[in-house]
Amino acid sequence: MEVLPALLFIAIQFILLFLYPLQPAMSRPHNNFTDLESLLAFKASVADPHGLLATNWTANASFCSWNGVRCSHRRQRVVALKLSNFFLGGSISPHIANLSFLSRLDLSDNALTGPIPSAIGRLPRLALFNLSYNSLSGPIPLSIFNMSSLVKVSYNHLTGSITPNFARSSQLQVLSLSFNKFGGSIPPELGNISGLNILYLRENQLTGTIPASIGKLSKLNRLDLSGNYLQGVIPEELGNLLDVQYLGLLKNSLTGSIPMALLNASKISYLLLAGNNLTGSIPATLGVSWPQLEILDIHTNQLTGRLDFINSLSNCMNLQYLLLGKNKISDFLPDSLGNLSTSLNYLGLASNYIKGRIPSTIGNLSGLICLYLGKNELVGEIPSEFSRMKGLQGMFLNRNGLSGYIPPELGVMTGLNTLILEENALSGTIPHSLDNISGLQILSLAANGLFSSIPDSLWSLSGLLVLDLSGNTLDGSLPQQMGNLKFLDRLDLSKNRFSGNISSVLGNLQMITYLDLSKNSFDGEIPSSLDRLVINVQYMNLSYNRISCTIPKSFTNLGKLYSLDLSFNKLQGPIPEGGVFSNSSIVSLQGNPALCGALKLGFSPCPPPSNSKSNLHLLKYILPPIVLVVLLLSCFCTRLIFLRWGKKLKLPSEDASLNTIRVISYRELVRATNNFNEANLVGRGSFSSVFKAYLDDGLITAVKVMNSENQSALRSFDAEYCALSKIRHRNLVRIISMCSNLDFKALVLQFMPNGSLEQWLHSHNYYLNLLQRINIMVDVSLAFEYLHHYHPHVVVHRDLKPSNVLLDENMTAHVSDFGISKLFLGDSQSILSATAPGTLGYMAPEYGSTGKVSRKGDVYSFGILLLETFTRKKPTDAMFDGELSLRQWVIRAYASAVLEIVDPDLLKESVDIQREPSSPIIIGQCLSSLIELGLSCSRDSPQKRIQMRDVVPKLQKIKNDFLSKSPRS
Template sequence: MEVLPALLFIAIQFILLFLYPLQPAMSRPHNNFTDLESLLAFKASVADPYGLLATNWTANASFCSWNGVRCSHRRQRVVALELPDFFLGGSISPHIANLSFLSHLILSNNTLTGPIPGAIGRLPRLVRLSLANNSLSGPIPLRIFNMSSLVKVSLAINNLSGSLPSDTDPPFMLPRLQFMSLSNNHLTGSITPNFARCSQLQVLSLSFNNFSGSIPPELGNITGLNILYVGSNQLTGTIPASIGKLSKLNQLSLGNNYLQGAIPEELGNLLDLQYLRLDNNSLTGSIPMTLLNASKICTLYLSENNLTGSIPATLGVSWPQLEFLNIHTNQLTGRLDFINSLSNCRNLQRLILSKNKISDFLPDSLGNLSTSLNNLVLNSNYIKGIIPSTIGNLSGLIGLYLGENELTGEIPSEFSRLKGLQGMFLYNNRLSGYIPPELGLMTGLNALSLEENALSGTIPYSLGNISGLQILSLAANGLFSSIPDSLWRLSGLLLLNLSGNTLDGSLPQQMGNLKFFDKLDLSKNRFSGNISSILGNLQKITYLDLSNNSFDGEIPSSLDRLVINVEYMNLSYNRISGTIPKSFTNLGKLYSLDLSFNKLQGPIPEGGVFSNSSIVSLEGNPALCGALKLGFSPCPPPSNSKSNLHLLKYILPPIVLVVLLLSCFCTRLIFLRRGKKLKLPSEDASLNTIRVISYRELVRATDNFSKANLVGRGSFSSVFKRHLDDGLITAVKVLNSENQSALRSFDAEYYVLSKIRHRNLVRIISMCSNLDFMALVLQFMRNGSLEQWLHSHNYYLNLLQRINIMVDVSLAFKYLHHYHPHVVVHRDLKPSNVLLDENMTAHVSDFGISKLFLGDSQSILSATAPGTLGYMAPKYGSTGKVSRKGDVYSFGILLLETFTRKKPTDAMFDGELSLRQWVTRAYPSTVLEIVDPDLLKESVDIQREPSSPIIVGQCLSSLIELGLSCSRDSPQERIQMRNVVPKLQKIKNDFLSKSPRS
């Protein structure tokens, strides 16, 4: 029996001895299984819309062969996960930290959301971390700043927030770090001096964030630094002189901050520096001569500062590789002798020195500059003397800007060699002589601006050969003779300004070829003859000035076709006779009609523009009558002969009887219709009464417009709140009467508000106007503007309130665009123009730049201010086209702002990223990551139960989708406001029907 235990012991020893060599092999599958689990967890957490992982990450193949996975040869452990540009959404699984051999994690250029897992900080071998260009949010885990193996970190272009570790945080230890990019996020706080501990750091990019405070001087100790970007933040203080110790620095960007003081002379020690941006700060002093020692500079931006002194004369010799030099908008003085040295810069492309105080002659050496030069911008200085003909040697020139100087002499005919020139701006100088006919050879020209000079002679016939010309301004010169017929062949011409010359002749029929005319100014010349009826063909024109000429005859009836777009018409100081066409009452978009000092006669038409004395000017026509409020005598009754009296005895009684019967019928009909209108929800009977308020009452009601009653102040007006004598609370909007734009704003706003009535539009109570004072008395809104409710810390709107406000605004625009007799385009919809009354009902306000036009017109061209950047439709600023679709775009942006609480003008939306692009990138998979997080936390009259977040999420997703539909780049793809209203109401009804009530 004792033999059995002995045999058992020997067997166990044999088994252990046999298995011992296999132990490492058995442990490897266990560790590999951990890697497999981590990869599968990662796959489960991300969205793979194109199936790039699904088709390859399968159990049929070893994970070491999966897309983006790289394993070590010896142990078959995952050492790299590289999935850039895979269109992945979702979040990053914290299980990725279990890939303990991982050295490269590259997930850039996807749409990942959520936070960066803090567990990544446990990867002991991680060398490269690249999560750039995603939608990651939250703070950067502090552990990342204590990973001793990290060499390259790129977290740029995300939505990361929070601050960088300070001295009191866990240790900042990145001894091997060479590359750190955190740009284009929402990081705040100060730039930590701890980066100075990264002795191997070569690239540090922190631009386009919200960092504040000063630039740490300790950064000057990172001796191996090649690139330092900290521009577009909120940094203050001075530029540390210690940056001059960064001897290997190649690129330095500190622009778009609030830096002060002088440019440190120590920057001249940066002998490898090629790119330097210090623009848009508040720097003072002169350009340091020591900077010339940085002989490799290619790009230099010093614009928009307060620099003084002169530009160093040897600049071009010192910087032979210079390509871009931009020093505009400073206080620089001195001479232009540095241009001589710029001939040494054979790669120079842009030279921008505008808006300084440079006073010197243009040197002939301008013609020796590089043929690569495409923009020469010297306008708004005190440059004098003649224009060198050698500029004609600059064959690569696209834009030539020499306006607003003191140049004399003639325009060089050698400019004709500039075949690629698109814009030539020589306005507001003292140029004389003829306009060279050779300019007609510049076939690439789009804009030619020669106004406000002393040019003489005739307009060259050859200018008609520049087929692509869109802007031609020759105003305020001494040109004479007639307009050459060739100009009327320029079918693409948008603006023609020939005013202030001594041109003569009549208006030819060929003028009708210019179908796209926006502005025609022929005023202050010697034109004569009838006003051609062909002008009626210019139906896109918004500005027509034929004043101060010798036109005669009658106003052609064809001009009534200009009703579509015309905003300004001036026919004053001519010899025009006849009557004013009654069709002029339909010129609904006019802000100025001047027919004064002619020979007009007969009755002044009633209604339309003639009901507003601030728009129409008719003085100097003594034979006109009617329109008592315009200062004219009543029209005399028609002469009564005996035969007429005899005839009236027989025909008058039946006429009177018929009129009485019709009056009774119409009175009854009006009474019935008014009774029905009172039932319409969009109309308010209280809006029909306009009170008359005197200037004295306004002074008394506002305590002589004291600061205590000041509610707000804008560029055109100030708004006061006060109780009137009858207890009515009003907003008194006092216009700046010295500002011409304010005058137009006042006219437009009163004209529009006096014609529209809707419960969601601010009601006008009265106006008060004289030569020195203008004020609108408006309905007061107790709850202020949507702007303060969205972007002030002590205000909050819940989800339902925001939906209701958007419904109110959409109803207002549905009425303006589709249900008013005249289409009204607001043009400046933004949160500050949406006001809230005591019941939180929204009212659209501020019609100062609105457009009111007849019929159902789709668009017009406008030369006036287009609205507010960020809310203005793309390309509107360049085309000037006004349409209802522009308001729809603004509404879409307003909708996105209301539910994300992000302004389109926020610092994060700078350059190539806009609010709409930011939202589009998140929609639909991660839309809840970009909406106002407070909306996801509230109950909004919903019981706190599991279904509530789903209901809120569905509602927000539908609202964001509608905002994107309204704000599409193409106007044709935007929906109409009449279709927006039912969509919004459906979203609201679905939200309320699915929400359990408490």
């Protein structure tokens, strides 16, 4: 009997021993269920407009395989939740705090709102906490700082103060609170976080002083307190930060001098102190103390003293930016300026009290991109040694006392795109050699003592955007060659001695926004061609000349004008009614006693017309209808006669006559393409092949031959011919002819010698600078504005992409390939298409989901094209898989790091005309605006996209803002 209990005991022990290893597994369902519940609660609390969670976070798969979820291998518990850039909205569920094994939480780059749940602070293993780039509000739960080593909540709307409790965590290595609304002072207790590597508090509302205790953070590598309301001096204790490489204190209200103790922080490579009220001199030995210095930006302060520190900067072999403008430095430029690093890109000394001559050694700075010496007291001649700086793109020497001639040697600086020499004492003539600088975009020689006529060679600079020659003693008349400057945005020839008629060729400058010809001796009439400036012109000044005529009635159509000055001429007759003339605040007409009408402008009423004039006036209205009826009867009779004799008379349509489509035979096309030789092949697609052709009359064209075996290609031919034969615009490819029979169909098109935007963006030996890209996008937007809003019938292109944007000899963009376009009749806003139109990556989402074709689809494609143009990334790039698109990638970086995703080559140039040492800032602002517009155009919802008629003024404003700090600013 005793044996049985013993056997039973052994059996139980055996069973327990067998089950022991399974205990964790048996408990797993309960623990996993907690994680599952937490994830589902999080999913329920957020908005998921793209369905990235809805289609993946389902019961069909283990939550450990869900997007953004990572589990531990042994316990299968959630250890990381990374949902960055998932376009999530809504709020963060407090149930996320039940993920008790969570160590990494990254919800950055979304649109989350509401507060940060305080329960998250209960997560004992949380090490990484990143909620940057959302719209979260309220305070940060202090409990989060108990365990995390990395806390990033920058770019939100968080409020409250940075309390001493933030310093609880001895593990904290990264604290990024930038771009929020934190107020109060910086607590000295932050200096107790001994392991802190990065401290970002930029762009908040912090007040008070910089705590000296920050100097105790011996491991600190990057410190940025810029863009607050901090006062007081820079603590000497910051010199104890022996590992700090980045020190940003710009845009505060700091006072005092640059502390000498700061020179002890020998690893500094970026020192940003601009935009404060610092005084005193710049330490003479800073270059010896900071040998790794790359950027020294201390412009816009009250610094005084001498430039002897430049001698020590020759020790900084990696120096790229030296920005000292807008201070009170008073000294002569030393010869040692030429000993600075050849990697120096930006040298800014503008708006100081620097005097004497420019040393010839400046020519040694072979890597210089922009030179800012404007608004100083420099004298003497411009050194011819400038010509040795082959890479110089911007030269700003304005508002000095420079004298002598403009060196003809400047003509060898072929990379120059901005030359500002205004407000000096230069004399002589404008050198002919400037025409060698074919890429010159901004030229201001205003307010000097230049004389003689403008050299004809200057008008060959077809890429000029700004030309300011005002305030000299130049003479002569305006030549026809002026019409070459088709991209000109600003023309100022005022205060000279020009004479003769105002050339009608000015009407060709349709990109112009600012025109000033005042205070010359122009006579004759105002050319009627000026009404062609209606698209863009905002400022027009023809005052103080000898113009004698009536004011063209077409001036009432200049709807964008904010200032029209025709005063002190010899104008006569009635003042046009309406338009700009109805607003006395923007029109100036005084000094023209023979004008009448416009009582609101203070002029007398016009005398009533005589009887003879009344009869003529009446005849003007009666005669045209009579002539029209006679012509219609003649046409009808002529057609009747031809039909009677069995001959068909095809009257040309309005569209056909407009485009003057000529007849070209198949035989001529064979000759023109050398029997469609491969050597003449320009490009080939699934629908067609394009050949370069030399017609019998010498005209060079592009012949687009359709693939006759492809029915879609034949439909494409019909659609493209239908579209192109009915439209004409300077930014659309023009059809010259067509050739069609049973076996052969071809379009003869305007040839574009500079290829496509695709080539210029994605070929290693092509490059477009920033303004060229902006101009191209303006051209494309104008084309689509016309197609969508100004053509009698709405035309939807449906396949906008870089390969369909072609560039002519002047780099003017022309939209091509209307093979799948749709013509909407009447008031139709959209239609349904049986096929998904367009190209993957550029095609609007609704094309694939609903098949609905509308103008908003073109807007989406334009937005993607805009992003591609300035990032130089294709939407079909390998990096953009199913979970990440070009647009998503841009959104991720837009708010904080837009300069990290744009084409890096754009950051190497400087085409701004601010003449102060902030070119990188201006370029950054411009690119940020362009990226923002691209994102606005490419929204997923068609209803939220803007119209092309709104895109055009936005693009033009971006361009004008980029050029707004022009020679007058």
